[in-house]
Amino acid sequence: MCWFYARKLEPFMTKERLYVYDTTLRDGQQTQGVQFSLAEKQQIAATLDALGVDYIEGGWPGANPIDSAWFDSQPKLRATFTAFGMTKRAGHSAENDTALNAVVNANTAAVCLVGKTHDFHVETALGITLDENIENIRRSIEHLVSQGREALFDAEHFFDGYKANPDYARACIQAAFAAGARWIVLCDTNGGALPAEVGQIVQEVITAGLPGDHLGIHTHNDTENAVANTLAAIDAGARQIQGTLNGLGERCGNANLTSLLPILKLKEPYRSNYEIGVTDAALRDIKRASRVLDDILNRIPAPQAPFVGASAFVHKAGLHASAILKNPVTYEHIDPALVGNQRDIPMSNQAGQSNLRKRLKEANLIVEKDDPALGRILELVKEREAQGYSYDTAQASFEILARRELGLCPVFFEVKRYKVSVERRKNKYNRMVSLSEALVVVRIDGEKKMSVSESMDELGNDRGPVNALSKALAKDLGPYQAMIDDMNLTDYKVRITQGGTEAVTRVVIDCEDSKGRSWATVGVSANIVDASFEALLDAVNWKLIRDTAPPA
Numbered sequence: 001m002c003w004f005y006a007r008k009l010e011p012f013m014t015k016e017r018l019y020v021y022d023t024t025l026r027d028g029q030q031t032q033g034v035q036f037s038l039a040e041k042q043q044i045a046a047t048l049d050a051l052g053v054d055y056i057e058g059g060w061p062g063a064n065p066i067d068s069a070w071f072d073s074q075p076k077l078r079a080t081f082t083a084f085g086m087t088k089r090a091g092h093s094a095e096n097d098t099a100l101n102a103v104v105n106a107n108t109a110a111v112c113l114v115g116k117t118h119d120f121h122v123e124t125a126l127g128i129t130l131d132e133n134i135e136n137i138r139r140s141i142e143h144l145v146s147q148g149r150e151a152l153f154d155a156e157h158f159f160d161g162y163k164a165n166p167d168y169a170r171a172c173i174q175a176a177f178a179a180g181a182r183w184i185v186l187c188d189t190n191g192g193a194l195p196a197e198v199g200q201i202v203q204e205v206i207t208a209g210l211p212g213d214h215l216g217i218h219t220h221n222d223t224e225n226a227v228a229n230t231l232a233a234i235d236a237g238a239r240q241i242q243g244t245l246n247g248l249g250e251r252c253g254n255a256n257l258t259s260l261l262p263i264l265k266l267k268e269p270y271r272s273n274y275e276i277g278v279t280d281a282a283l284r285d286i287k288r289a290s291r292v293l294d295d296i297l298n299r300i301p302a303p304q305a306p307f308v309g310a311s312a313f314v315h316k317a318g319l320h321a322s323a324i325l326k327n328p329v330t331y332e333h334i335d336p337a338l339v340g341n342q343r344d345i346p347m348s349n350q351a352g353q354s355n356l357r358k359r360l361k362e363a364n365l366i367v368e369k370d371d372p373a374l375g376r377i378l379e380l381v382k383e384r385e386a387q388g389y390s391y392d393t394a395q396a397s398f399e400i401l402a403r404r405e406l407g408l409c410p411v412f413f414e415v416k417r418y419k420v421s422v423e424r425r426k427n428k429y430n431r432m433v434s435l436s437e438a439l440v441v442v443r444i445d446g447e448k449k450m451s452v453s454e455s456m457d458e459l460g461n462d463r464g465p466v467n468a469l470s471k472a473l474a475k476d477l478g479p480y481q482a483m484i485d486d487m488n489l490t491d492y493k494v495r496i497t498q499g500g501t502e503a504v505t506r507v508v509i510d511c512e513d514s515k516g517r518s519w520a521t522v523g524v525s526a527n528i529v530d531a532s533f534e535a536l537l538d539a540v541n542w543k544l545i546r547d548t549a550p551p552a
């Protein structure tokens, strides 16, 4: 069938429904170093709800005070709010099991219980007989169903268990299904399974009588295969997928929904065969959703994250940039806008004239294709990157360098000299404290101006010499002062790198202003203060260039 007809017929094909189950607030919270507050759980749940997942697993009621309070608050969500717990212990009835009671008493529409399905774990971790375990699974699920809840059974260690004793692993999930579980979720708990075996085992489970539209898949990323394993399970017939935002989760994480959702929406055969609750509009918000979690975790977003990472659509190499400018399809597997991301063509030592002209155009610098300045700028960029500069993350410094070479860089002020000192001394409480002071002398319109600044914050803490220097530089720039008053330094990164044969310090500074602009500059020197000052100067100059430019 030709492409045209395939597209035409698409609306008449019936798609199967795939259900998306998010466990960021439960398995995601099992990540080392992660502990969500109540407000953070609320914010993440609202983000997931807007994204369109079908189930939000909120945590384990009764396991800790925050999870209990979160369930007590009975959040209003479009998605099915789900409590997580474990099957009852041997020796207790389901009705009298304290841990199970706490989960049931959370009064959620759905409850997911984890239970053992690997004989080795039943005997080693639980210390009970294989039959007792099956009985615990059966009674626990029956109890949920008798309470009117949608019951899910997380079959822990299912793939390892199936490989060791398939009859027993199957008997466990069949007991849960027969007891009324809506979903049997096959878990690759240790994350060691590979896609081919996941596909085969899911297929065998379905052939043995458990319908695919009652099967879920929960994978861990210990071999970097969580997403691939999830897709293999869908291909074999599973119809619920579990995962987390940004792949958060125990050890190496869970299947990453910020990769899986775009795959299911945009890639064949999933796009044509399956429907999920995530709309096209929600998918365009997935990068933002990913950032919400990073912000909460105070993590720098992973630049190479598929679909949502800052580098996912960055074309650094000259050959790529040249072709991309002719047609983006040459080096992009999807349109970045579909996932709320954007294309970038940075300048660097891997760049050719195509990157360069694109960058210059973005800065409103129109240079003809045969202008010799292009070659000079390219040379200069490559020379300076060899000295330790890095322009692909500091595009404002690149623009200043190009403007200078093109004779289009206004000179707002001239720095005559600067000085920084750091002193350790006793304060009035007889405690040793630091004090950084900076002095900057500039000449503006023939007039010399000297500014001195300390780096003390409101609490009396020293913020360091670079802070003092930036305050002194931005203290009195005469006619330009008002233009830089809304400029904020948002990040400051220092790296020791190789500049030619010597180690040098590279400083990258990120700034933003009240007009919503953000820009980054770079400075390099053997001396950290000089490198910082160079980056600061570029940052101030870039801001003045923008604010003095005539309106477009």
Ligand SMILES: CC(=O)SCCNC(=O)CCNC(=O)[C@H](O)C(C)(C)COP(=O)(O)OP(=O)(O)OC[C@H]1O[C@@H](n2cnc3c(N)ncnc32)[C@H](O)[C@@H]1OP(=O)(O)O
Pocket (backbone or CB within 6 Å): 027, 030, 060, 062, 063, 064, 086, 087, 088, 089, 090, 099, 114, 115, 116, 125, 126, 156, 189, 250
């Ligand atoms: C694969 C997964 O990721 S499942 C999710 C795991 N998540 C968590 O463990 C986070 C929340 N957990 C907790 O806060 C605590 O572990 C609690 C409150 C649930 C239990 O705490 P404690 O009662 O102190 O038990 P502890 O954590 O030491 O050990 C777990 C107990 O549960 C038993 N258990 C484990 N799995 C199951 C199960 N599926 N069904 C019944 N009992 C189970 C273990 O045998 C052990 O009992 P034992 O101490 O009698 O040997």
Ligand SMILES: CC(=O)C(=O)O
Pocket (backbone or CB within 6 Å): 027, 114, 154, 155, 156, 157, 187, 188, 189, 190, 218, 220
């Ligand atoms: C239940 C679960 O998180 C697991 O088996 O990995």
